[in-house]
Amino acid sequence: MILNQDKFKEFEFIFSPKSIAVVGASTKQVKAGTMYVHALLSGGYRGKVYPVTSSGGQVLGLTAYSRVSDIPGDVEFVIVSVPAQAVLEVLDDCAIKGVKIVQLFTAGFLELGDEGGRRLEQQVVAIARRGGFRVIGPNCLGISHPALGTPLGPSLLIAEPGAVGIISQSGGHATKLISQGIARGIGFSKAVSLGNACDLDIADFLEYLAADLETRVIGAYIEGVTDGRRWLKVASETARLKPLVIWKGGSTAGGAKAAGSHTGALASADAIWTAAIKQAGAVRVDNGDEWADVLLGFQHLSRYSGGGVAIIAGLTDGGGGDSVLAADSFLGAGLPVPDFGKETLAGLGKLLPRAGSILSNPLDVSQAGGRLELQEKAFRLALADPAIELILIIAYVDEIFTFLPKGTLESLIDLWTGLKVEQPKPVVMVLPPGLSEPERLKAQLQLSRAGIPVFPSLPRAAQSLAKIGRYYKGL
Amino acid sequence: MILNQDKFKEFEFIFSPKSIAVVGASTKQVKAGTMYVHALLSGGYRGKVYPVTSSGGQVLGLTAYSRVSDIPGDVEFVIVSVPAQAVLEVLDDCAIKGVKIVQLFTAGFLELGDEGGRRLEQQVVAIARRGGFRVIGPNCLGISHPALGTPLGPSLLIAEPGAVGIISQSGGHATKLISQGIARGIGFSKAVSLGNACDLDIADFLEYLAADLETRVIGAYIEGVTDGRRWLKVASETARLKPLVIWKGGSTAGGAKAAGSHTGALASADAIWTAAIKQAGAVRVDNGDEWADVLLGFQHLSRYSGGGVAIIAGLTDGGGGDSVLAADSFLGAGLPVPDFGKETLAGLGKLLPRAGSILSNPLDVSQAGGRLELQEKAFRLALADPAIELILIIAYVDEIFTFLPKGTLESLIDLWTGLKVEQPKPVVMVLPPGLSEPERLKAQLQLSRAGIPVFPSLPRAAQSLAKIGRYYKGL
Numbered sequence: 001m002i003l004n005q006d007k008f009k010e011f012e013f014i015f016s017p018k019s020i021a022v023v024g025a026s027t028k029q030v031k032a033g034t035m036y037v038h039a040l041l042s043g044g045y046r047g048k049v050y051p052v053t054s055s056g057g058q059v060l061g062l063t064a065y066s067r068v069s070d071i072p073g074d075v076e077f078v079i080v081s082v083p084a085q086a087v088l089e090v091l092d093d094c095a096i097k098g099v100k101i102v103q104l105f106t107a108g109f110l111e112l113g114d115e116g117g118r119r120l121e122q123q124v125v126a127i128a129r130r131g132g133f134r135v136i137g138p139n140c141l142g143i144s145h146p147a148l149g150t151p152l153g154p155s156l157l158i159a160e161p162g163a164v165g166i167i168s169q170s171g172g173h174a175t176k177l178i179s180q181g182i183a184r185g186i187g188f189s190k191a192v193s194l195g196n197a198c199d200l201d202i203a204d205f206l207e208y209l210a211a212d213l214e215t216r217v218i219g220a221y222i223e224g225v226t227d228g229r230r231w232l233k234v235a236s237e238t239a240r241l242k243p244l245v246i247w248k249g250g251s252t253a254g255g256a257k258a259a260g261s262h263t264g265a266l267a268s269a270d271a272i273w274t275a276a277i278k279q280a281g282a283v284r285v286d287n288g289d290e291w292a293d294v295l296l297g298f299q300h301l302s303r304y305s306g307g308g309v310a311i312i313a314g315l316t317d318g319g320g321g322d323s324v325l326a327a328d329s330f331l332g333a334g335l336p337v338p339d340f341g342k343e344t345l346a347g348l349g350k351l352l353p354r355a356g357s358i359l360s361n362p363l364d365v366s367q368a369g370g371r372l373e374l375q376e377k378a379f380r381l382a383l384a385d386p387a388i389e390l391i392l393i394i395a396y397v398d399e400i401f402t403f404l405p406k407g408t409l410e411s412l413i414d415l416w417t418g419l420k421v422e423q424p425k426p427v428v429m430v431l432p433p434g435l436s437e438p439e440r441l442k443a444q445l446q447l448s449r450a451g452i453p454v455f456p457s458l459p460r461a462a463q464s465l466a467k468i469g470r471y472y473k474g475l
Numbered sequence: 476m477i478l479n480q481d482k483f484k485e486f487e488f489i490f491s492p493k494s495i496a497v498v499g500a501s502t503k504q505v506k507a508g509t510m511y512v513h514a515l516l517s518g519g520y521r522g523k524v525y526p527v528t529s530s531g532g533q534v535l536g537l538t539a540y541s542r543v544s545d546i547p548g549d550v551e552f553v554i555v556s557v558p559a560q561a562v563l564e565v566l567d568d569c570a571i572k573g574v575k576i577v578q579l580f581t582a583g584f585l586e587l588g589d590e591g592g593r594r595l596e597q598q599v600v601a602i603a604r605r606g607g608f609r610v611i612g613p614n615c616l617g618i619s620h621p622a623l624g625t626p627l628g629p630s631l632l633i634a635e636p637g638a639v640g641i642i643s644q645s646g647g648h649a650t651k652l653i654s655q656g657i658a659r660g661i662g663f664s665k666a667v668s669l670g671n672a673c674d675l676d677i678a679d680f681l682e683y684l685a686a687d688l689e690t691r692v693i694g695a696y697i698e699g700v701t702d703g704r705r706w707l708k709v710a711s712e713t714a715r716l717k718p719l720v721i722w723k724g725g726s727t728a729g730g731a732k733a734a735g736s737h738t739g740a741l742a743s744a745d746a747i748w749t750a751a752i753k754q755a756g757a758v759r760v761d762n763g764d765e766w767a768d769v770l771l772g773f774q775h776l777s778r779y780s781g782g783g784v785a786i787i788a789g790l791t792d793g794g795g796g797d798s799v800l801a802a803d804s805f806l807g808a809g810l811p812v813p814d815f816g817k818e819t820l821a822g823l824g825k826l827l828p829r830a831g832s833i834l835s836n837p838l839d840v841s842q843a844g845g846r847l848e849l850q851e852k853a854f855r856l857a858l859a860d861p862a863i864e865l866i867l868i869i870a871y872v873d874e875i876f877t878f879l880p881k882g883t884l885e886s887l888i889d890l891w892t893g894l895k896v897e898q899p900k901p902v903v904m905v906l907p908p909g910l911s912e913p914e915r916l917k918a919q920l921q922l923s924r925a926g927i928p929v930f931p932s933l934p935r936a937a938q939s940l941a942k943i944g945r946y947y948k949g950l
Binding site for chain 2: 083106108112141155157169173176179182221223249250251253254259261263286287288289313314317318319322323326327332337354355356358360396398399402403432434437457459
């Protein structure tokens with residue numbers, strides 16, 4: 001897929017503007033507009049920031065202008081946060097100034113479900129066409145480009161720069177994905193919350209992210225699209241280039257109704273979406289946790305074709321129950337948990353006693369009694385087995401603190417990251433949440449930085465890896 | 476179901492013994508036996524504790540005896556933690572002493588899958604019959620009675636006393652459920668990890684917990700049963716008296732194989748278990764997170780017949796996306812999310828502006844802008860609606876800290892618990908995990924103490940409430 005130069009240029013203005021005006025930045029109250037200005041300054045954005053407010057004066061130490069057209073320098077990007085009835089006047093003024101992009105935080109358009117909202121949104125588009133600028137929104141948080149220091153929306157939320165690009169019709173879902181990303185080590189290239197998407201729509205952003213070199217994986221939360229045919233074409237082309245993970249909101253009648261009130265999205269039957277996502281070769285998820293899981297997995301696994309998984313449990317205490325759950329979870333998700341070969345079994349037999357162990361796959365190493373050198377040998381034996389494409393290790397941070405000597409968590413993290421670095425097969429971890437959450441979150445980030453995705457449960461790891469395996473296998 | 480007096484007496488020895496001997500409590504090394512002694516003393520158990528070790532001497536300040544039969548006083552309960560080949564001799568000695576119950580921590584029996592292990596286990600049962608005592612295990616952590624101060628297994632893990640009784644063929648799964656319970660406010664009446672269950676089996680403990688007045692809800696993790704007919708009869712009778720939540724491990728071929736190596740459980744086809752659990756009127760779950768979710772729900776909801784759910788999102792910022800997800804999750808799980816009545820809608824219309832709100836069910840209160848008095852009015856309007864049986868509120872602790880003034884979390888907790896106390900409809904919360912985990916865990920416990928179950932995601936809340944609703948509806 002080739003993005004033409006004009007379009008690419010347009011997206012330069014969207015994600016890397018040299019100047020941003022914020023209309024609706026009150027000098028008196030902490031309104032969303034003021035918060036947008038604060039967020040740009042705090043995020044480290046290094047372009048020009050111009051607050052615009054009818055009263056003029058100063059906003060957070062910056063000179064405020066009463067209209068966009070009063071701003072002396074160039075203005076490429078305008079964030080609009082004024083009541084809906086004041087939007088058209090602002091847009092007329094943006095046209096006079098010759099801005100490139102307008103991002104409409106303002107709500108009260110198509111999503112109201114009445115004639116007034118629908119007409120107002122049509123007028124927005126008409127002014128944009130005449131004025132030669134493009135519109136993001138309305139009813140949206142807008143764009144974020146972490147490497148440039150632009151946070152998502154009027155909050156201070158800014159992701160770590162990384163390889164995951166996201167397009168979301170819900171500002172809330174985008175916000176929560178970025179929050180999960182901060183906790184779990186997902187880095188983001190670009191993000192956009194585009195709300196009603198009256199002008200620039202999901203297909204436009206998909207096209208761009210498909211061509212964007214910073215972006216290796218794409219996540220999209222979709223409530224509805226207006227041009228289904230174009231969407232399917234772009235999604236298919238995108239999914240051939242990089243993993244595309246789609247969460248379709250409104251899969252039930254009530255969900256579709258809520259989506260209509262949320263972004264004015266028109267309901268299509270869920271069966272149509274199921275077929276379209278499959279035809280596009282994209283990966284479907286159904287909620288925010290799964291969206292984060294699969295994006296995290298793709299971030300770290302540049303290949304995994306759904307082959308044999310070695311599972312190791314019992315690092316801190318009895319791993320028998322987890323071995324059963326792991327087998328049920330992975331086999332239930334359609335991933336193979338093959339028997340170990342003779343050499344592997346012979347090696348394990350020398351390492352661990354029979355009583356209290358399960359010397360097969362899933363492997364219960366509890367009889368290593370927390371001795372890391374034995375655990376490490378077991379991991380390496382499993383990894384060396386030719387039937388194994390990926391190793392999954394489950395450990396409990398609470399129990400590491402309870403049962404094993406001080407400093408063991410750090411030693412284990414070294415051991416696990418060592419495994420990842422020294423051989424080519426992917427290493428995946430499950431660290432279930434517990435009472436030692438600050439320590440678990442820290443471990444999770446350290447592992448993610450070393451290329452090891454961490455999931456909170458065996459079933460969630462299994463479901464995500466199965467989807468990732470099917471994607472790469474389908475290529 | 477009536478438990479005869481002899482059986483009840485037997486279970487008094489199991490869960491409330493006046494004296495416990497621990498065989499295999501080394502004076503030199505920190506072995507499991509020593510840890511059992513330590514755990515009993517730390518847990519606050521007030522009966523007699525007798526360490527038994529071949530060398531005699533002292534263990535943790537207590538006189539150690541070289542044999543159970545050397546102990547001067549009565550011994551009701553014996554924990555055995557010696558190598559498998561030494562077990563029979565210990566049991567012969569227990570018979571001489573006239574003990575009532577032997578709990579075999581020792582592994583290396585039926586689960587080895589060979590003739591030696593099978594025979595050894597048969598010999599254990601034969602000695603117990605001759606000696607007039609009952610056996611828990613082998614290959615198990617054994618019993619815990621939190622109100623009496625007996626922890627689960629040789630760790631210091633002790634639950635809050637409460638109403639949930641559990642029976643588990645996996646010590647690991649029981650341990651993790653109790654850990655989750657500590658974090659989420661699940662209280663436990665009695666717990667047993669029974670491993671291979673060579674003598675006292677799942678049906679025996681089910682019968683007891685069904686009759687036990689401390690226990691209002693029962694959870695069971697099962698890998699296999701030997702007498703399927705009796706199990707089904709007891710499970711059916713139990714589920715008529717109190718909610719019975721069953722996690723069947725080994726639902727796949729590989730899981731069943733792992734279960735065989737774990738507790739010697741024999742594989743039955745999963746379809747048979749599915750039918751049996753349904754016929755018994757029990758509730759089925761498939762993993763530890765769901766087990767905890769459903770048990771927590773039953774702990775707090777003494778009735779919920781699967782009726783109309785009011786869902787409220789957007790307490791901290793835009794709740795549109797969550798409204799869509801909530802509708803998809805609840806409707807997808809088969810629970811109704813009914814339209815609000817005219818009065819409710821009229822009240823909400825006066826409370827919140829149209830732009831940026833979703834004034835239907837699910838309700839997005841983001842335009843209350845964090846003003847708690849408006850949120851509270853919205854909650855009360857939803858609760859008063861005659862179509863509503865239960866209210867579910869989703870909030871993000873991270874965002875409460877980010878967007879709302881200091882002290883807001885405490886005020887919100889007061890508000891939510893107030894709702895619960897002042898009217899009869901159940902209040903359920905979703906508090907997704909994030910970066911402020913210590914604060915979120917604290918809030919979760921406070922809410923649980925006030926009778927509000929807290930789930931980590933909308934889909935998990937929906938799945939659990941649907942199961943709970945079906946159970947009560949089926950009565």
